[in-house]
Amino acid sequence: MAKTSMINREVKRKKLAKRYAKKRTELKKVIANENVGYDEKQAAVVALQKLPRDAAKTRQRNRCAITGRPRGVYAKFGLARHKLREAMMRGEVPGLKKASW
Structure with a gap:
C-alpha cells in the first residue's frame, strides 16, 4: 500500500491538470502557430511557465x-x-x- 500522502498528491495533480488543461492547450496553440508574432509567442511562453508545475499532465503517475x-x-x-x-x-x-x- 502506498503512502496516503503520495496518493493525495496524485489526486491534487489530477485536479490541477483538469483545471488548467484548457488554458495550457490555448497557450501551446499560440506558441506552435507560425502566423503569430515573436512577442506574442514570448508572452505565451512566459504565461505557460507561470502556471503551476503540477498542472502539466506529464507530472501525473x-x-x-x-x-x-x-x-x-x-x-x-x-x-x-x-x-x-x-x-x-x-x-x-x-x-x-x-x-x-
Whole structure:
C-alpha cells in the first residue's frame, strides 16, 4: 500500500491538470502557430511557465486504483500486477485467464 500522502498528491495533480488543461492547450496553440508574432509567442511562453508545475499532465503517475502502487501498473485496467492477477483469478476481469502451457 502506498503512502496516503503520495496518493493525495496524485489526486491534487489530477485536479490541477483538469483545471488548467484548457488554458495550457490555448497557450501551446499560440506558441506552435507560425502566423503569430515573436512577442506574442514570448508572452505565451512566459504565461505557460507561470502556471503551476503540477498542472502539466506529464507530472501525473499511473497508480493502482486499489493499493496506490506506482510501479507495475497496467494502464488498461488501472491495477497493479498483483491486484490484476488476484482479480483475474477470481474471474472479475473478462477475457483474461491464467496462462498455462
